[in-house]
Amino acid sequence: MLILFEKHPALLAIISNVLFGVLYIYGKWLAPLGGTSVFLWRMTMMWAGVIAVLCVSKKLSQTIKELSAIQGKNWLYLLLTTPIFASQLWLFMYAPLNGLGVQVSMGYFLFPLVMVVVGFFAGDKLSRLQKLAVVLAVGGVVLEFFRLGEIGVATLWVCLTFPIYYVIRRRLGVSAWAGLLWDTTLIAPVCIAWLIFFDKEALWIGLSTGVMFAKVMGLGIISVLALQTNLEASRRLSHSIFGLLSYLEPALLFLAAITVLGGKFEFAMLGSFGLIWLAIGCLMIQGIYTQKRTQPSSQNALP
Numbered sequence: 560m561l562i563l564f565e566k567h568p569a570l571l572a573i574i575s576n577v578l579f580g581v582l583y584i585y586g587k588w589l590a591p592l593g594g595t596s597v598f599l600w601r602m603t604m605m606w607a608g609v610i611a612v613l614c615v616s617k618k619l620s621q622t623i624k625e626l627s628a629i630q631g632k633n634w635l636y637l638l639l640t641t642p643i644f645a646s647q648l649w650l651f652m653y654a655p656l657n658g659l660g661v662q663v664s665m666g667y668f669l670f671p672l673v674m675v676v677v678g679f680f681a682g683d684k685l686s687r688l689q690k691l692a693v694v695l696a697v698g699g700v701v702l703e704f705f706r707l708g709e710i711g712v713a714t715l716w717v718c719l720t721f722p723i724y725y726v727i728r729r730r731l732g733v734s735a736w737a738g739l740l741w742d743t744t745l746i747a748p749v750c751i752a753w754l755i756f757f758d759k760e761a762l763w764i765g766l767s768t769g770v771m772f773a774k775v776m777g778l779g780i781i782s783v784l785a786l787q788t789n790l791e792a793s794r795r796l797s798h799s800i801f802g803l804l805s806y807l808e809p810a811l812l813f814l815a816a817i818t819v820l821g822g823k824f825e826f827a828m829l830g831s832f833g834l835i836w837l838a839i840g841c842l843m844i845q846g847i848y849t850q851k852r853t854q855p856s857s858q859n860a861l862p
Contacts, residue, residue, distance in 0.1 A: 568795035571788045572804040578785035580811035584819045585781070586656045589774055594653030596761035597778070599750040601652060602645075604779025606747030609739055612783055618736065625737045636727050637741065643724040644742045650713060659713045660816030661824070665703075666717025667809035668835050671802070671842060672696040673718045677726060688848075692841035699834030706827050735790050803846045806839055 586597045613619040629637060654663040672692060679685050685693070704710050728738055754762040765775045793801050813832075816822040 568792060569804060572792035572796060572801060573807065575785050575789035575792055576804065576807040576811060578781055578788065579808050580815055582778075582781055582785065583651065583655055583660070583812050584815050585778060586652055587819065589771075589778075592761055592764055594656040595649065596754075596758055596764075597656070598649045598652040599754050599758065599761065600765050600775045601778040601782060602648065602743060602747050602750045603754070604776055605782045606743040606779075608779040608783035609736075609743050612787065613736065613740065622734075622737045622740050625734060626741055629731070629733075633731055636731060637733065637738075638745075640724045640727050641742050641745050643720050645746050647717065647721060647724070650716060654713055655816065655820045658822070659711065660820040661813065661822045661828075662711035662713035663717055664809055664813035664816050665711070665832070665835070666714040667812055668832075668839060669696060669700070669714065669718035670721055670809075671806070672835075672838055673722050674725070675842070677722050681726075686845055688841045688845040692838040692845075695834045695838035695841065699831045699838065702834065703828075703831035706831060735786075739786065803843050806843065 582601075586592070586594060589597050589600075592600070610619065613622055650659075650663060654660055675685065675689050676693060700710060733741070754765075764771065766772055792804070796804070817824040
C-alpha cells in the first residue's frame with residue numbers, strides 16, 4: 560500500500576477529498592444527534608486524534624515548541640483565526656442536516672476563486688484564464704442572487720471567511736499540524752464542557768451503546784485521516800496538481816447534497832452553477848498549463 564502511494568501520490572489527494580465527502584454525510588449516520596451535537600463530538604474526537612498522531616510520530620514536543628516560538632501580537636492573530644476555523648467546521652456538520660448542503664458546496668466552489676482575487680490584491684499577476692474565471696464566477700453569483708433574491712449566508716461564510724483564515728495563518732508561518740493542534744486544543748475543551756453542562760442528551764446518546772460510540776470515534780478517525788492524507792498529498796505533489804485535485808471535494812459535496820442529503824436541484828440552478836463550474840474549468844486549464852511549463856523542475860522537487 561505504501562509503495563502504491565509512493566508511485567502514485569495523487570491517490571492521497573483523491574482519498575483525502577473522498578474522506579471529506581464522507582464526513583459531509585456522516586451526520587446522517589449519527590441520528591438522532593443534530594448538526595451542532597455532531598460538531599461537538601467531532602471536535603472532541605478530532606482533538607484526541609491529532610494528539611495521538613503527533614505522539615505516535617514523535618512530533619508533539621516539536622509542534623509545541625513551534626507554537627511556543629510565536630511572539631508578540633502574532634499570538635492575537637493566531638487566536639483570532641480559531642473562531643473562523645470553529646465556525647467553518649460547525650457549518651460543515653450543521654448544514655448537511657439542515658437543508659443547507661447545496662449552499663455550502665457552492666461556497667467551496669467559490670473559495671478557490673476568492674483566493675485568486677485575494678492573490679491579485681496581494682500582488683499576484685492574473686493570467687487571462689484566471690481573469691475570465693473571476694468574471695464567470697461573478698456572473699454565476701449575480702444569477703444566483705436574481706434567482707433567489709439573495710445569496711445564502713452559508714455560501715458567503717464559507718467563501719469569504721476561509722480566505723481570511725488561510726492568509727493570516729500563512730503570514731504567521733504556522734505549520735498545518737501546529738495550527739491544528741492549537742485550534743483543537745482551544746475548541747475541544749469548550750465542546751466537552753458544552754456536552755456535559757448544556758447538551759447532556761447528546762453526551763449520553765454518544766455513549767449509549769458500543770456501536771454509537773464507535774460511530775462517534777469514527778468522526779475523529781476519519782477527520783484525522785482526511786487531514787493527514789491531505790497534508791501528505793500537498794507535500795508530495797506539485798502545487799498545481801494538488802490544487803486541481805482539490806476541486807474534487809466541492810464536486811463531491813455538491814453530489815452528496817443533492818442525492819444522499821436530499822437537497823433540491825432546480826433546472827434554474829444550471830445558469831449560476833454552470834458559470835461557476837466554467838470558472839473552475841478555467842482554473843483547471845490554467846493549472847494544467849502551469850504544470851506542463853514547470854513539470855521538469857517540479858518533478859525534481861518531489862521527494
